[in-house]
Amino acid sequence: MSKKLIKSGLIVSAMTLISRVLGLVRDVVIANIMGAGASADVFFFANKIPNFLRRLFAEGAFAQAFVPVLSEYHTLDEEHTTNETRKLIAQVSGTLGVIITLVTLFGMIASPLIVALFGFGWFLDWLNDGPASAKFDLASTLLKITFPYLWFVSFTALSGAILNTYGRFAVSAFTPVLLNVGIIACAIYLAPVMDNPAFALAWGVFLGGFIQFAFQLPFLYRAGALVKPTWSWHSPGVTKIRKLIIPALFGVSVTQINLLLDTIIASMLITGSISWLYYADRLLEFPLGLFGIGIATVILPSLAKLHTKKDTQEFSDTIDWGLRIVSLFGWPALAGLMVLAQPIIMVLFMRGEFTEFEVLQVSYALFAYLSGLLSFMFIKVLAPGFYARQDTKTPVKIAIKAMVANMVFNLMLAPFFGYVGLAIATTLSATLNAMMLYHGLKSANVFQLSGKTWWFIARLVFSAGVMALIVYQVSPEFDVWLAYSFVEQVQQLIICIFGGISSYLICLLLLGIRLSDIKVTQNRLN
Template sequence: MSKKLLKSGLIVSFMTLISRVLGLVRDVVIADKIGTGVGADVFFFANKIPNFLRRLFAEGAFAQAFVPVLSEYQERDEKNGTNETRELISKVSGTLGVLVSIVTFIGMIASPVFVALFGFGWFLDWLVDGPNSEKFDLASSLLTITFPYLWFISFTALAGAILNTLGKFAAAAFTPVLLNVCIIGAAIYLSPAFEQPAFALAWGVFLGGLTQFLFQIPFLIKAGVLVKPTWGWSHGGVKKIRKLIVPALFGVSVTQINLLLDTLIASFLITGSISWLYYADRLLEFPLGLFGIGIATVILPSLARLHAKQNPQEFSSTIDWALKVVSLLGWPAMAGLMVLAQPIIMVLFMRGEFTEHDVMQVSFALYAYLSGLLSFMFIKVLAPGYYARQDTKTPVVIGIKAMAANMLFNLMLAPIFGYVGLAIATALSATLNGFLLYQGLSRKGIYHIDKNTLSVILRLIFSALVMASTIYYLSPSFDIWLTLTFSAQVLKLVYLIATGAITYFICGAIVGIRLKHFTSKTS
């Protein structure tokens, strides 16, 4: 089973790699077009709100509640020879469609209210300065354009959850590529048509959502699960999902809520704060999406099936295997980004409106975020241990504690460190969240890390530290990086990354890390 999961995980990670690379290209284009000024701050803000709601309605809480119930229905159909799964999909898609349509319509009409709520600092400026307050009015206009993305992406994520549960991971994993292509195309070809390039990017988000939605339909037809949506509020499966989703709405979206709270506080800080946090978060999301989310995507359906089959030992082994796999790639990713943060930011973004000063500011936020990278990854692996068992209440309690801690950390650190304090607070609250998730699984006897797994992780950490030390020794100072041509910077960066990877795996082999640790759940 673990080899099959590893193969599925590699498929998802490869597709995610394509998406993340294009995502970096997208951010490079955005940095060139709008830098970190007013337009950048406002666009990132307008894009963040529908993305947050997407986590609630689709990829986050909804998916975590839907996949276990769908797996249960599939297991029942296989046993009894029934066809209840298609009916469940019909009722769920119809019910979700009505709810998301209402929310989308309200969001478009009431976009100034959302801006006032989550960008309160801009709202206060608008009250004081009126027409001279550019950010509030621009954010309201952009949000009206980006909000329909919620509708498109909710159905895209629903289709992806269905295909993933059927073991068809490639299509759903490839879909985000289309969003990046649309935003890149809009930035290059539409931005000259607008006085404010942020409008072109907003339309790119709209077109990206539409394209992703249409792309999934042929795959649903091929899998035989494209059904007519019907209202099903009182359907048994929908009622079960409703029961599971209410607490999950908060529990699984704590990270997103924290990021929105960061945005709220950042709206009171100096111009550029939101943009600096955005670019740092994007670099953090690269390894997190590639390794953490890739593995989490494939283990949730597997864990749900194992729970339905009442196989607790295999259930625990699957979580154990996932922790080792994300550790294999997560620790060197964190160490490497820590050492090479500034040259990577320089190579990717420092052109056009993005300055040397911005490189430094983004790197400070990235250092803070990276301290919580493994915590974010472990959350992605541990949370499915609850949702697969249809336990959405426990993560809520944990989520409340983590969010309260995040706000406390924000209030403590933001006055001292500014936007960097917000990033530190996010990392600290993620670490608390991950620890409490593990503690809960351990107390219930669901999963407890054994000595062999702990030994593997410690050896991986040691190898990552050796790798980081090697890269640091070979890397020139920031001032020297600035004197290099772009091609020389790229070549030097490739050399350092390749040297680091070779050092990491050689050191790992020397301290006893073997392939069997990641291909067998019992190793």
């Protein structure tokens, strides 16, 4: 089981790496053609709304409720040679399909109402014929184009959850690549022939969603899971998922809700605030998606199966292993990005409409987000510990507390620090969320960090600190970076990154960390 988990984790991380790299390419293209101005703010807003709902209806709350039930059915089918899994898939896909179709149609028709709700600052300007009134009109139009993405991605996530439960992680991990391909293609070929490139990007989101949906269908067919959807609101499986998903809407999506609250407040701040937060969040998502989400993807089905088999020790060991892995990569990512934030932003985005001013503004938000990177990662590992046990009440209580705290932090910090205050508030609430999740698992006698893991993490923190000091000494001043040509910037950045990685690994070896430290908590699973 240990080798299988590690292999699956590597596969998901590799596929996620490809997706994240293409995601950065996509953001580079967007920054080049739109920068961080008014149109960029509006596009990121129009893209954020369906992505937020995606966390509710797709990978987020739905997956956390669906995967444990599907794993339970799949395990029982293997033990008793029944075929209830296909029946459950048909019932869930049919029921979800009707709901998602209605939500999508409502979102397209009522787009001005949605913009008024989440872009309240623009709505006020529209009512008073203010300077931001054009943003409100543009956002309402773009949202009609991007909202169908929710329909496509919901079924993409359903397919991915099924394939993951069947142990086929590579397909669903690769699928996000196709969204980036769609957006990049439209940005390159469609944007030049449109008056506003934001429309080309919106159509890229639509196209990418469709390609993702179509790509997974053949793999579902080969797995024997491509079935005819049926409406089954009151069937036992759907009823069980419904009861789990309602509190899970809050539990797994608290970060997204916090980001939406940030967007509402940011719409009242200076132009560029939404874009600066977006670019900073995208850079944060690179290590978070590569390590945190990758590990969470593979351990949820495993935890669900272990809970079904009532193997409490292996259940605890799996969570412990997940925290070790994300810590191993998370701490150096945090340290490296903190030191190299501005050079990385410069190399990736500073061209076209994206200026030195934008580099500085994005870096300030990134510093704030990075201070919570490990908290975001820990949430991805700890939350499945509840959902795999079909316990959604505890995390929803935690999520509500964290969300209220985020709102308070927003109101406290935004008046003084602007958009950076919003990033700080998100970080503080995520840290509170992670601490309460751990305390909840510990109080329920489900999981507690072992002494070896505490010592393991302490050595990682020290090594990451040493790495940060070395990279800081090697990295030139900001003005020197600006004076470099693009080729020189890339060369210097590569030197800093490889110097940092080398110093981190050497420090780990000197402190006695070996490959066995990653596997030790999984010995019971071999």
